[in-house]
Amino acid sequence: MGKAKIAIKRIDDSANRQVTFSKRRTGLLKKARELAILCDAQVGVIVFSSTGKLYEYGSSSLKSIIDRYNKHKDEEQHPLMNPASEAKFWRREATVLRQQLQHLQELHRQFTGEQLSGLGINELKSLENQLEMSLKKVQIKKEQILADEIKELQHKGHQIRQENVQLYKTMEVISKENAELQTKISEARVVNDEYGNPNNPTCTIDLQLSQSQSQCSESPTKAMELGLQLL
CATH class of the missing domain: 1.20.5 (Single alpha-helices involved in coiled-coils or other helix-helix interfaces)
Incomplete structure (x- = not known):
């Protein structure tokens, strides 16, 4: 009894979907490797999982395969021509561009309210x-x-x-x-006025008292010196 065929549609169960992806990815890369070896072909395979993980295989450098593919696509889009065919091609392109330019100019004039009669x-x-x-x-x-x-x-x-x-x-x-600062300056000025003025009576009294005390302290000393001379 053969295996039942699996319907080719998205597997809803995430676990079964992941198992199927792993098995089929392995089989795909194996077939690509066998194709490259058996037929001497350049094969490149790129697979992105649903989670964004990258799987790749290249029979040679995958970058060189991709570069060869891009070069081949460019050559298909712009095939080599002989001079006569190339000149005819560019005349046709110029005609198309002139028609497009004329159409755009007509639309511009219509948008500005001109050439509406037709x-x-x-x-x-x-x-x-x-x-x-x-x-x-x-x-x-x-x-x-x-x-x-x-x-x-x-x-x-x-x-x-x-x-x-x-x-x-x-x-x-x-x-x-x-x-x-102004307050401190005013206080300092008052102090200077009180203690720095020579006509201040408080200062004069203090000076007189200082002189009297010095004279009184000198008198006993002089009396002692006279007594010693008499002896």
């Missing part, structure tokens, strides 16, 4: 709808730019208010320090 009601209605859609996009973009500018200005205004508050606090501290 258009029917349906074409005019279509043009009107396109202009309304374009105008709506322009308005949305303008409102977005204005909203961003207002938000930026509000942010700058908040920063300026914070800086003003900080400057005001700094000015208060400086004013307080200046007031304290």
Whole structure:
């Protein structure tokens, strides 16, 4: 009895899906290796799992295989031509580009309200709808730019208010320090006026008292010296 065929559709059960992926990936890489060896072919296989994990195989350098593939695709898109065929090809391309340019110029003139005489009601209605859609996009973009500018200005205004508050606090501290300095200067000036003035009577009395005390201290010394001479 043969194996039952498996329906080729996404496996809903994650565990079965992972087991099937592992088995079939191994079989795919094995077949690619056998193809390269048996047929002397350049084979490259790249597989990404559902979780984004990379599995790869290259019969030679996988980078060289990919470069060869890209070169082959470029040659298919731009095959080599003889000079006559190449000139014909570029004339055809130039004709197509001129037609596209002419069409775009006509559309531009119609968008600016020119050359509308040849258009029917349906074409005019279509043009009107396109202009309304374009105008709506322009308005949305303008409102977005204005909203961003207002938000930026509000942010700058908040920063300026914070800086003003900080400057005001700094000015208060400086004013307080200046007031304290002025007070100290005034007190020092008063002290200098009291003790530095030679006409101050308090200072004169202190000087007289100092001289009297010095004279009294000298008298006993002189009397003792006279007594010693008499002896």
